[in-house]
Amino acid sequence: MNTAVELPKVKRRSRRWLRIGALWSVVVIVAALASVAVVKFHWHDRLYFYVVSQLDAARWVGKSIWLPDYKVVIEAKPIVGIDDDLSAITYDYDQDRLLAMTNAAPYMIVALSKSGEIIERYPLRGFDDPEGLTYMGDGLMAVADENLQQIAFFRMPEHPGDIIDAKDTQFLALGINLSKHNKGFEGVTYDAVNDRLFVTKERDPRQLYEISGVKKSLEGKLQIRVLDLTSWVDRSVFAKDISDIYYDPNTGHLVVLSQESALLIELSDQGEMVSFRTLLGRFSDLKKSTYGAEGLTMDNDGNLYVVSEPNLFYRFSKP
Template sequence: MSKTWKAGVLLIAALVGISVVSVHFGWHGQLYAHWHNSWYGNQAPDKNIWLPDYKVAIDGKPIPGITDISGIAYDPEHDRFLGITNGVPMEILALTRDGDLLERYPLIGFQDTEGIAYMGKGRVVIVDERLQRLHIFTLPDTPGPIRAEQTQSLAIEINLSEHNKGFEGVTYDPANDRIFAIKERDPRQLYSVTGMLGSIGNQMQIRIKDLTTWVDRSVFSKDLSEGYYDPRTGHLLLLSEQSSNLTELDQQGNFVSILSLRALAGDLKHTLPQAEGMTMDSAGELYIVSEPNLFYRFTQSKAGLSASAEKH
């Protein structure tokens, strides 16, 4: 690479960086994030998820009979996925790895269910966007209705919105009994709630922490629609519906990598129309659901897997 060409690239990067400071969630910031990944590469293959290595394996498979799917979580104990809808009817869905419908759990008395996370031993946490409320409960042994008044709940009524821009996503860190609650926009916000599961039936010791600075400095998107905490790396993935991308943050909330969900930027046939929910399974495969009823699976490319294997 010539010195002149390299200097030109660095100048462009600097100008993009300046744009990031003022409009970091716009296209300038997204361009900078993709450039950063291409320029520096994966600096810690043994520690990062590294989203650029992921390629689509199931591209927008419809789930028949479902509308308004808004979240998804992996249940390792049953090797299945739990989806959640916010339309009529609101319900939790049990799905196979290929996105086939297994079971339905009707949700009664909730207002606007958006995100879902699996907490272990049949317990889940779901988020009600309009009320900015977290609900924890145990799924019944056989599919049946779940009533809001029978759950344990916590409301975080901060920056309440009258325009349906409240908590959109939720994910769980089992090692630290920590829930991440994700607010969509105006403003985009991220909170951690520690000790909620451990406080049920015991002495209450709940800690709520505002982690919005992570989003402000490291997430280049217009909104936040879902998140996933990866217990293998301790990293957090944050999904954006409006910007059609997925961002990886490290344990301190620093930017690590980004994946575009636009057709022109990768191997998707069509841009995800409305990416609402995402999760990963125990093998590290990535799953995204998009309204109204589309199911996607992404697998790590052979190059990425080879690099990871060499590190181990």
């Protein structure tokens, strides 16, 4: 009789322990996923800076880019004619066109329409690892070489198809905190009014430099000044890496792009975090995340462009 009575109790205890075990398994999985999210995407930082930006939003009305207002207009459009490693983009305001660059053979700069079609091609020869690209006005370009940690300067050819040869360029090298394994200079942008280049190092460590007097020096009057702004990155860039940077002449603000964190961050002219928007799908208006985002720029109309590996084109605009 006792055995017959005890068996149901044993079965009930077993089912109870199975439920408890299953619950703990769910808790462990959730905790593990949360840990990954915190480490990879810095969710705790995103939450903190979201609250900060919202509390400070009124201060920046009419004085900022304000990234949360930007909505995707063209998403992940493959650029026909480029197969792999689209690494940078800039805006040629003299000819009202986009200039993009590839980091896979054959290296080249391509002129693009604002909807992502190739207009012209300019082959690159002798470049080691071209990653960053910016337009400096009057046809002058700057290309950041990641492996060599140097910036090459040249003028765009007058005729499409003409080769841009590295041996014909002028360059500035900064061998500071050299890193191995493809973690050198990644982004470059230009402030034409104050003749300043902003150059970023991708990671290990992430760094930001301001180089002033560049154009004057190229014209024959040496006035180079290098300023380390890495403290801005440490204070305000809550992302794992920096894959590109853009200087906005209308506000004097910088926009930082992170490939690994799928994130855009706006910084003030004093390095304060002003606003940000995610490039993660399901957490924004994007259908899919842009984990390969390598370059960004803006045009005179305020449209924001992002290019992503292998050959994807994005355009964001304010409604």
